[in-house]
Amino acid sequence: MKVGLWRRITRTFKANSKKREREGENEGREESGYEGGSGEERREERMRGQRMMRQKMRDEIVRRVRDWLVEEGIYKDRVTDENADHHFIAEVPPSSGQLIDIIFPKSREDLVAIVSGVKLSDEHHARLMSLKAEKRDEILWKMRFDLLFLPTGFQILPSAENPQIFQFVRELYFDGLNKNLFIEAVNQVYRCKLFVIWTMQRLFGNNAASVSASAHDSMFL
Template identity: 30%
Template sequence: MINEKTIEKWLLDEDMLREMKFDENADFHFIIEFPKDNIIDIVKPKQKDCIVFACATQVSQEHINLMVSADLKTKKDFILELNFGLNNFLVDYELQIHDEMLQQFIITDQIFEDGLTKDNFIKTIKRVFKSKLHCIWLIEKKFNNPSFSPIK
């Protein structure tokens, strides 16, 4: 049995909990911030023995502007490279693409009840975030943003 109070305690212990959200399709739904200014949803769907981690990201106008000016081959190579990269993170994802340009991406992962430990829980949050970061960095790298540096 996945215990909501245990999950809430872990999130509070790590100072990640931003809010609890009502969701009629879930036993509980937490909005967390990890790291600062990055939002991830953590949901325990009703009638399921798992927790789902989800991070939806709208591609910024700055990044869309970089993609618009690229040639078709560069755009297609980017989507292929993005798919390969995300597969390496062992997460589930959905890419919303329009005119060969990434518009939005949703990264999800889940932990089933029998694998739920605090260690696995925190590692899953980090994996989802790093998958998102991979997408953003790859846009910057592939479309040659002159001000891009992954080290800040």
């Protein structure tokens, strides 16, 4: 996954995390009734206990997620990421060369993000941009509406007017997370990638630049 795309995602995670921290601090002050003294100490002790419980749960879920990837034969690698506590790479389907990132953001203690994307081949991008604006808008609006009601979020980068990359993100909260839900989410992100690839191939042909299953192909991130 390209660094620039992941930075955009982490900025959003961090902004939401800071907002929740401020809300939590305000709630804590309201519960204690005053600042300082034994009430403040009790609040801090309670918050420390909650953080320890969340960290313990997070560590257990990280272990489970890695085990699930290994069990399904799609675990590829673990990478160092300054914005994540844990960052795994999955290859879906196995040995296909198509990679999906499994990310536990540092700024979020309560979720795992499943992230991947498709970069249009130079030929497909050029042919899409060569269409009349009305026809190009019709294609892209249909793609957006088809993706809109899926649990997986998406972005078109750098813009819908100049579509070069289709980015997909599925966020799974730890509450209720199990293997069935996790693997289905991974598979859905993969299907979103296929949707873009097959749409381009249907429109512009099944050329060599877009049919390769290699992660090094320009069609894949």
